Amino acid sequence: MNNTNKLHILIIGILVLTQSCKSLKNATNESKTAEITLYQNGNEKIIPKGTSSIAINKDQFSLRFYNKKYNSVTEKYYATQIGAFIDPNDLEKIKVGMKTQDLPCFELGSGMAPDTSGKYESLIFNNSGHHYLNYENSDSKRLNLLKTEKEYRKLEFEINRLYLNNKDVSMRETELSTFYLAILIDENLNGIIEKGELTKLTVDIK
Structure with missing residues (x-):
């Protein structure tokens, strides 16, 4: 050679x-x-990428995920946005490539106000609004901080109750058998749903 x-x-x-x-x-x-995980009854399971449906027990549960720190000083508004729906058609409307401004549930100003505790005490079903979930510090937070890994934080959204049709019920009392979630993490903050930023789930209650 x-x-x-x-x-x-x-x-x-x-x-x-x-x-x-x-x-x-x-x-x-x-x-x-x-990476999004389901936590219920002391067990944590990673929801495999590409999964479209999960099953949960009729009991409180948590969704866990990674995101960067919300920073109001530098205007880096990192947040996990979760829409909850009863109608599967509302979920189907949300697609990769769309601008969040073109979706009533994710457009600017559609983040729903939390409870007086500063957190969402219930999962709220609303096809024109979303849970705006962020963590800035121990005094300003809508999520539980589980751990820090460099610039990322592992965060937890606890779901103990469901709010639907002006009624608030516990997970154990709900008559729902299925609902739908759109989980959006706009990591580059460009207002566009890109590949890897959106997880759509059908949640079956057993």
């Missing part, structure tokens, strides 16, 4: 290694905010 061929092989090897490292880095970054 002459020196020219050796040089070509070396260059190709470097390019392949560089691309592999870049792909691994992108996969790692993507998996952090795309």
